[in-house]
Amino acid sequence: MISKIRTNIRDAVAHIPDGATVMIGGFGRAGQPIELIDALIEHGVRDLTIVSNNAGSGDTGIAALLAAGRVRKVVCSFPRQSDSWVFDRLYRAGEVELELVPQGNLAERIRAAGAGIGAFFSPTGVGTELAAGKEHRAIGEREYVLEYPIHADAALISALHADRYGNLVYRKTGRNFGPIMATAATITIAQVDTCVELGALDPESIVTAGIFVDHVVAVGERSWLADGRFVGGTDPTGITLPLSTKEIC
Amino acid sequence: MISKIRTNIRDAVAHIPDGATVMIGGFGRAGQPIELIDALIEHGVRDLTIVSNNAGSGDTGIAALLAAGRVRKVVCSFPRQSDSWVFDRLYRAGEVELELVPQGNLAERIRAAGAGIGAFFSPTGVGTELAAGKEHRAIGEREYVLEYPIHADAALISALHADRYGNLVYRKTGRNFGPIMATAATITIAQVDTCVELGALDPESIVTAGIFVDHVVAVGERSWLADGRFVGGTDPTGITLPLSTKEIC
Amino acid sequence: MRRLPTREELAARIAEDIPEGAVVNLGIGAPTLVANFIPEGREIIFHTENGMLGMGPAPSARRLDPDLINAGKQPVTERAGAAYFHHADSFAMMRGGHLDLCVLGAFQVSENGDLANWSTGQPGAVPAVGGAMDLAVGAKEVYVMTDLFARSGEPKLVNTCSYPLTAPRCVKRIYTDHAIFDVTRHGFRVREIFGGLSPHDLEARTGLKLHD
């Protein structure tokens, strides 16, 4: 019987080697696989290249991975945030390398890796320093820059539910990079709130098909949900603000 | 108030001009927008270039459009079917031009048009006569062929439900080319079984966002559904086989 | 307007100019305010590049949903008719030319429409670009919302950008606290002046040649 569900989160990340390129889902905190990142820190790998939209915020998740000295290079679109002090310090100290990629090129390059595309001509970045030195070409009336796929050894993503085939659904803007990173990595590990029976996910609504997923780990319902419904707020600093009545936002 | 729902199907297709490139959704009969094609025939345009996976079957839909002499050229991956007699006759008589495109290149070229990609290096077709004369390039250890986007003046697609924003959901393998063609055409016209209230479609499950859709026409529930549920069969020749009891397949 | 508009008033002025049914992306910072001033009864659909169409305003403080944020990572809400999608699909929407309009902030805009809004090129600064370059090349119309003068007093409308470009020849209109400008083939054209200055005064203060 096919089952991609793993009960031990450390086993799920255990085969990621030193020097690996690791994609990490999420846009800011939304969709960031905090528990998988914690397991990766505990696992002890070093010299990682991280591909993610941001470079961590506060002291958890990607920021904690950076603070632990495990990251050699970050490929991202937006490292600078109000609370990206960990990255900022390491970057200014020259202890972490940065490859800055426009967000659309980042997304499309990840998708290209998953889709078997060798390279593509992108409209974004033309005429800017981020396209300097890259191959340009005029096609029709427009100028494009040639961009190459970004592959990874592993992708760590966060979704809402999974079944034992690894089919995934996400929640709201927590979806972001998860579906494309799942396609671009040799091994994809998804943390989910809960695992459900095979057949419980509507086949019309599955966002990531199980073919892209290798390991699934359930980490428990996120604190701002109860019975699968939004029950009101967590502020961005992480303090839960429970509501007395259950309401859908 | 935004409303893309049109009550008159002829009005929806009325602005497609002679000589237009028209994408038509569907894989065989599944997802083929028969009613929209009929309206296009009635509208009377000629000299069309049709982009579709197939080149019609039997005497309805794309086959009827071909039989009416409205098509100058077909861009497709698989024109030859057991019942593609209309296309076969016109092709052998030299009355319709054919551009044969491997199915994956067809899909990716349509997607590229919708996504603003100038061109992309594809793994498919390398070393075959369908890539002859095209630009090749070795990237990494692999050889690729450069493929260009396919844009259209109009796309005719078929979906299950729409709301007034033009958000669409599909049904089973009837989805096929609809979502990508919707992104690649200047004007996208969707026929649906039924229109639903804004908010009735789950935002997590919308497949084509309304941004890609210009006109929606409701054509009534397909004969093999009742109350939106599959109640049993139509055979591939088009004869309805009603079931006495309602069952989900 | 006789006096200079507040930031909110300028946002309201931009909102007035957005037509019914438009699909709009608002850049991080001041442009986000535009969403608060859409005239009653006008339906505008907001896109946020982190994967949503149909974004609504900020929730009350007790209804923040960490899974529902905008591109500036601020909590937002979901309107009826909303749809979620992944990042490649979201940027395909932008890059494929499907957004009607975006409103972006700027460090500089040049008279041929070049936009600089992602980097001041300062040594030691942590660079960050996000979706700015994609929006600038992808939206059908690019509007800029900005103060006319930087804190240093330098005008942000310039002959040629000295800061690193976001995209060349992309800006169509600039809403500033002193005037609204269109970018034309001949350079900046004044659409509307706030606070009683003359076009000549504006030319004198910016050092630009302005057209009617």
Next chain:
Amino acid sequence: MRRLPTREELAARIAEDIPEGAVVNLGIGAPTLVANFIPEGREIIFHTENGMLGMGPAPSARRLDPDLINAGKQPVTERAGAAYFHHADSFAMMRGGHLDLCVLGAFQVSENGDLANWSTGQPGAVPAVGGAMDLAVGAKEVYVMTDLFARSGEPKLVNTCSYPLTAPRCVKRIYTDHAIFDVTRHGFRVREIFGGLSPHDLEARTGLKLHD
């Protein structure tokens, strides 16, 4: 097997070789039969390029759903755990190397693994390629299921394909009604012979040099 296998028996032989958990695409025609012979208790997930994972067998005649078909446009069913997706996503799965295996028909396979299965190049024929080229370049392993000899008597395993190629150097194994062959760096290797022929007999009848 002492006698030559029927088409169904050959399909069952292929099914036996597909490991638990594999994601498999079966080409139009004879390869479709393989789905009917998956050993009890083994879970295999079938992909159909028109937008589905988790395809099940044909329905009864009265439960044909016109919205639920396979790549050959035949009615199929949906298994628990199925997922639907659009054509670009479906072919991204194939071209991106995510399918474990495909089983295709063939006109010819050459000893370096070139596959010809989409066109016999006959003048006047209506050409059609479908997803054959994408499957051939995309699946991790490409198996072929075919009669060893065409109706004309010509062997379908050849030194060099005379028919137009589907893809070069893609086939790994060929299941025929006379024997199972692997494509190796040195050419065809016989894995198993049906019907009591010797390797030497096979060489004589095909004109091929076969390896152990």
